[in-house]
Amino acid sequence: GAGVSQSPSNKVTEKGKDVELRCDPISGHTALYWYRQSLGQGLEFLIYFQGNSAPDKSGLPSDRFSAERTGGSVSTLTIQRTQQEDSAVYLCASSQTGKQSYGYTFGSGTRLTVV
Amino acid sequence: GQSLEQPSEVTAVEGAIVQMNCTYQTSGFYGLSWYQQHDGGAPTFLSYNALDGLEETGRFSSFLSRSDSYGYLLLQELQMKDSASYFCAVRAAPAQGGKLIFGQGTELSVKP
Numbered sequence: 653g654a655g656v657s658q659s660p661s662n663k664v665t666e667k668g669k670d671v672e673l674r675c676d677p678i679s680g681h682t683a684l685y686w687y688r689q690s691l692g693q694g695l696e697f698l699i700y701f702q703g704n705s706a707p708d709k710s711g712l713p714s715d716r717f718s719a720e721r722t723g724g725s726v727s728t729l730t731i732q733r734t735q736q737e738d739s740a741v742y743l744c745a746s747s748q749t750g751k752q753s754y755g756y757t758f759g760s761g762t763r764l765t766v767v
Numbered sequence: 768g769q770s771l772e773q774p775s776e777v778t779a780v781e782g783a784i785v786q787m788n789c790t791y792q793t794s795g796f797y798g799l800s801w802y803q804q805h806d807g808g809a810p811t812f813l814s815y816n817a818l819d820g821l822e823e824t825g826r827f828s829s830f831l832s833r834s835d836s837y838g839y840l841l842l843q844e845l846q847m848k849d850s851a852s853y854f855c856a857v858r859a860a861p862a863q864g865g866k867l868i869f870g871q872g873t874e875l876s877v878k879p
Binding site: 656685687693694695696697700708743745754755756757758759760761 | 800802808809810811812813815854856866867868869870871872
């Protein structure tokens with residue numbers, strides 16, 4: 653597509669429930685990233701997919717967080733047993749491999765509120 | 768690891784010039800990037816510096832000094848629409864996946 657698409661744009665969930673966040677990257681972009689942004693804060697790295705390589709999961713805050721990328725395209729970030737501290741905007745980005753000077757293209761994010 | 772420092776907020780007047788600084792600590796250096804984010808919006812890529820010096824794109828310029836582990840973003844002829852948060856980011860080493868590590872951002876407020 654023309655840009656990075658994320659859904660849903662907003663999600664309110666009860667503490668303890670599981671949630672799934674979806675990211676559809678730009679066609680042809682082999683790299684896909686998930687970041688988390690709390691109110692007024694910077695972007696916290698969560699996980700990175702590059703082609704068929706094993707994902708870099710070094711930023712996932714706990715084992716309640718997981719992500720997958722199917723067919724080298726769409727990615728889903730799953731948070732199990734949500735906690736109030738999980739409330740944040742979850743941002744997905746994609747980029748062309750080797751094109752560092754082009755930067756990342758971010759989606760508009762999913763605003764997650766855990767009540 | 769990597770860490771970045773940015774002033775939390777800057778205020779400037781419409782039509783003026785503003786400089787937003789970024790200092791970083793990295794194990795190896797693989798480029799400094801700048802992103803703009805309006806309230807409630809997606810971060811958008813502004814510039815990338817791999818080598819020392821100034822890169823200019825219209826009203827925006829970005830500077831890098833690798834020996835000082837320092838960079839800045841310069842905005843000229845400020846407009847009200849430039850009010851946003853500005854993030855610098857460094858790239859992690861290839862062995863760490865080359866992902867971007869972001870600073871906490873500088874919130875720029877442009878006043879009439």
